Amino acid sequence: MLATDLALALDPVRLSERAGLAPDAWQRDVLRSQDRQTILLCSRQAGKSTVSAVLAVHEAVYRAASLILVLSPSLRQSQELFRKVLDVYRSLDHSVPASAETKLTLELDNGSRIVSLPGKEATIRGYSGVTLLIEDEASRVPDALYLAIRPMLAVSAGRIVLLSTPFGKRGHFYQTWTGDDPDWQRVKVPGTDVPRIPAAWLAAERARVGDWWFSQEYLCQFVDDQSQLIGSEAIAAAADARIRPLWMSGGWEGIDDADHAGDAGDSGHPVGAGEAGGDDGGLGRRIGPWPE
Ligand SMILES: Nc1ncnc2c1ncn2[C@@H]1O[C@H](COP(=O)(O)OP(=O)(O)OP(=O)(O)O)[C@@H](O)[C@H]1O
Ligand SMILES: [Mg+2]
Numbered sequence: 001m002l003a004t005d006l007a008l009a010l011d012p013v014r015l016s017e018r019a020g021l022a023p024d025a026w027q028r029d030v031l032r033s034q035d036r037q038t039i040l041l042c043s044r045q046a047g048k049s050t051v052s053a054v055l056a057v058h059e060a061v062y063r064a065a066s067l068i069l070v071l072s073p074s075l076r077q078s079q080e081l082f083r084k085v086l087d088v089y090r091s092l093d094h095s096v097p098a099s100a101e102t103k104l105t106l107e108l109d110n111g112s113r114i115v116s117l118p119g120k121e122a123t124i125r126g127y128s129g130v131t132l133l134i135e136d137e138a139s140r141v142p143d144a145l146y147l148a149i150r151p152m153l154a155v156s157a158g159r160i161v162l163l164s165t166p167f168g169k170r171g172h173f174y175q176t177w178t179g180d181d182p183d184w185q186r187v188k189v190p191g192t193d194v195p196r197i198p199a200a201w202l203a204a205e206r207a208r209v210g211d212w213w214f215s216q217e218y219l220c221q222f223v224d225d226q227s228q229l230i231g232s233e234a235i236a237a238a239a240d241a242r243i244r245p246l247w248m249s250g251g252w253e254g255i256d257d258a259d260h261a262g263d264a265g266d267s268g269h270p271v272g273a274g275e276a277g278g279d280d281g282g283l284g285r286r287i288g289p290w291p292e
Contacts, residue, residue, distance in 0.1 A: 011032065012054060013028050018092060019054065023054075031051065036159050037159070037160050039184050039185070042188075042189040043219070044217045046194050048164070049084055052134045055134065057085060060096075061095050061108065063131060066113075069115050069130050069149070070114065070117070070134045071117050071133070071145070073119045073140040074119065075118040082114075085106065085114055086106065095108075121148055129156045133149060137163070138162040139174065141173075162176065166221060167216070168223070177222075178222075191219065205218070
């Protein structure tokens with residue numbers, strides 16, 4: 001019994017198997033990863049939410065007094081994901097008992113908490129010392145929220161995991177995936193690599209929904225919004241770093257970041273001000289290519 005528990009404690013893959021889920025190869029990688037920052041670019045139905053639930057439960061059960069935040073874009077998605085968390089937790093016979101349970105929170109006797117939250121900034125404020133932060137459907141979570149949650153990892157040196165299908169060439173998920181920050185573990189899982197999605201089904205679905213939608217939902221491609229008149233590549237190619245923006249006509253001196261960023265994070269700092277625990281996931285570099 002003790003040996004089994006030790007094996008489960010050391011290896012989240014064993015916990016997943018105990019919960020009745022033999023993880024796919026990429027799920028095993030994520031569960032065993034020691035990286036502090038992981039981004040998963042996945043097909044629909046790849047098993048993102050499932051692996052998130054296993055990670056959350058493993059952290060809560062085997063690391064006393066841990067705080068796990070699981071973020072989704074909407075309340076419905078938070079509830080859905082929390083249901084998966086409870087399924088995994090309840091499937092463990094010898095887990096730490098629960099001390100409290102609400103619709104979106106599970107508290108354990110060892111002092112750990114799993115909190116599932118919808119992506120609204122107001123609901124996020126107030127948490128600190130987060131040991132594991134999971135952002136499900138991250139491409140649809142607003143950037144302001146992402147910047148508000150990152151500092152919660154600063155003191156705890158917690159882990160962050162972003163998981164999503166793509167959603168246009170914009171936002172922190174796209175920028176983190178395409179950025180060159182080496183401190184991110186990047187994992188891509190197209191539908192063609194998911195053993196539970198038959199190739200014939202994928203071919204039929206492509207014919208049904210069309211190439212544009214299919215490439216976004218199943219092939220992990222960041223595609224421009226179909227209603228966008230000018231493509232992202234054309235806009236990027238037209239940008240000229242030598243031209244000073246009109247709103248900077250007063251000169252460079254004395255202008256700090258707060259003057260030229262519209263989107264504020266938790267601390268009131270703008271996007272790109274380099275906050276968020278000293279690592280803005282590459283967002284800071286995107287605000288302006290202008291010279292010092
Ligand atoms: N390793 C696995 N073994 C067996 N079934 C799995 C595994 N991983 C996920 N599944 C199952 O695959 C289905 C999809 O899983 P999940 O909801 O986690 O995927 P998702 O990527 O979050 O999907 P969506 O894009 O719709 O949010 C679920 O029925 C889940 O139980
Ligand atoms: Mg999901």
